[in-house]
Amino acid sequence: MNCSIILFDGFETLDAFGPVEGIGTLAKALEGYAIEYYSENGGMVVSAQNVRVETLPMSGIGEPGIVLIPGGMGTRREVNNEGLMRSLWDLCERAQFVLTVCTGSGLLAKTGLLDGVRATSNKMAFDWAVEQGPQVQWVRRARWVHDGKYYTSSGVSAGIDMSLGFVSDRMGEPVARRIAHGIEYLWNSDAGDDPFYRESQ
Amino acid sequence: MNCSIILFDGFETLDAFGPVEGIGTLAKALEGYAIEYYSENGGMVVSAQNVRVETLPMSGIGEPGIVLIPGGMGTRREVNNEGLMRSLWDLCERAQFVLTVCTGSGLLAKTGLLDGVRATSNKMAFDWAVEQGPQVQWVRRARWVHDGKYYTSSGVSAGIDMSLGFVSDRMGEPVARRIAHGIEYLWNSDAGDDPFYRESQ
Numbered sequence: 597m598n599c600s601i602i603l604f605d606g607f608e609t610l611d612a613f614g615p616v617e618g619i620g621t622l623a624k625a626l627e628g629y630a631i632e633y634y635s636e637n638g639g640m641v642v643s644a645q646n647v648r649v650e651t652l653p654m655s656g657i658g659e660p661g662i663v664l665i666p667g668g669m670g671t672r673r674e675v676n677n678e679g680l681m682r683s684l685w686d687l688c689e690r691a692q693f694v695l696t697v698c699t700g701s702g703l704l705a706k707t708g709l710l711d712g713v714r715a716t717s718n719k720m721a722f723d724w725a726v727e728q729g730p731q732v733q734w735v736r737r738a739r740w741v742h743d744g745k746y747y748t749s750s751g752v753s754a755g756i757d758m759s760l761g762f763v764s765d766r767m768g769e770p771v772a773r774r775i776a777h778g779i780e781y782l783w784n785s786d787a788g789d790d791p792f793y794r795e796s797q
Numbered sequence: 798m799n800c801s802i803i804l805f806d807g808f809e810t811l812d813a814f815g816p817v818e819g820i821g822t823l824a825k826a827l828e829g830y831a832i833e834y835y836s837e838n839g840g841m842v843v844s845a846q847n848v849r850v851e852t853l854p855m856s857g858i859g860e861p862g863i864v865l866i867p868g869g870m871g872t873r874r875e876v877n878n879e880g881l882m883r884s885l886w887d888l889c890e891r892a893q894f895v896l897t898v899c900t901g902s903g904l905l906a907k908t909g910l911l912d913g914v915r916a917t918s919n920k921m922a923f924d925w926a927v928e929q930g931p932q933v934q935w936v937r938r939a940r941w942v943h944d945g946k947y948y949t950s951s952g953v954s955a956g957i958d959m960s961l962g963f964v965s966d967r968m969g970e971p972v973a974r975r976i977a978h979g980i981e982y983l984w985n986s987d988a989g990d991d992p993f994y995r996e997s998q
Contacts, residue, residue, distance in 0.1 A: 609814045609817055609818065609821070610814060610817075610818045610980065613810045613815075613846075614811060614814075614815070616810055616811075616846045616848070617810065617811045617846070617953070620810070620845070620847075631846060631847050632847065633847070633848060633849070640851060644821075645814075645817045645821040645832060646821075646831075646832050646833065646834070647814065647817070647834060647850060648834070648850060648851040649848060649850055649851075650841060650849040650851065718981065719981065720979065750981055751979070751981035752818070752979075752981055752982065753957075753981050753982035753983075754981050777993065778921065778952070778953075779811065779952060779953035779954050780920065780951055780952035780953055780954050780955050780993045781953065781954035782954075782983070782985065784983065791983060792978070792981045
């Protein structure tokens with residue numbers, strides 16, 4: 597079983613590396629789990645905050661267990677990258693669970709896999725996400741949304757809350773609370789409690 | 798002016814990549830600022846969550862403006878790495894500001910630069926940090942501590958709060974609040990409010 601983090605140039609650093617705290621602890625706890633970083637063709641990927649991360653090619657993912665897709669300005673370019681979209685469709689269609697953070701849900705929506713599924717995205721680019729998948733049941737007021745095998749979160753930090761919610765669903769809330777305590781994080785554990793939603797939006 | 802993030806094998810991913818959201822925004826806002834990732838000798842560094850990050854050698858840092866030192870299990874090995882300790886002393890002695898997260902304060906304490914300075918560290922390894930610098934004025938109950946040019950935070954997520962506090966001190970609280978809002982983060986803006994402190998510790 598694999599935890600596959602999908603990266604691309606211009607991904608938002610914290611979108612990817614917040615949730616790996618929760619998912620990484622899950623990976624350590626479950627024998628045979630591995631956390632690995634992938635991009636369309638492998639090689640070096642540069643985040644929006646200039647972090648250069650070495651990645652493996654997505655074609656090398658055998659059994660996709662958990663897939664995490666971050667957001668970031670790079671998503672605006674990648675929705676038009678047909679190669680990545682095809683690879684993402686194939687990967688996420690086979691995956692056991694797919695988690696997105698921020699505008700990562702826009703990438704997933706563009707594959708069509710979220711059609712008819714309840715999902716959310718970040719506040720600042722919500723309309724852009726909607727444009728990528730008009731058939732998605734978009735939820736504007738949510739810290740994160742869980743529908744079937746899909747977990748989608750709103751902006752950046754919400755990804756940490758969602759990843760702990762995901763751990764809680766898999767291994768029980770005490771495990772998630774222990775992880776949050778270990779990283780001294782005040783977990784917003786209510787997926788529906790969205791302090792950044794404004795009625796005017 | 799440089800924002801230099803110092804990495805080493807086994808650094809805690811979120812310790813480094815939480816604060817770069819705040820510092821990165823500061824870097825973008827100020828002309829001539831650059832955020833860059835360094836290690837003792839440069840090359841690939843692997844985090845505790847298996848992220849492989851390409852780094853430059855610390856010897857290449859010219860004018861150290863802001864230096865950030867994350868924690869993580871790798872710190873237990875690195876306090877005995879005399880080469881890194883010498884480089885860190887030289888770098889932090891010259892730096893305009895030094896920020897540490899979690900057990901990163903143990904590394905800084907070991908250089909001696911924190912002697913007589915008020916500082917904090919994370920809850921789970923506080924006594925280890927104290928051993929690295931018995932002359933430091935350790936503060937057990939703090940989300941983060943600011944003393945002169947040094948900012949030290951408690952565990953992992955506290956680094957995000959501290960980095961926003963640092964931005965607030967440099968550019969004003971409205972800027973820090975805007976960043977927090979942009980990343981949909983509930984900022985614990987009170988350095989003294991430490992929800993993870995227990996009297997029994």
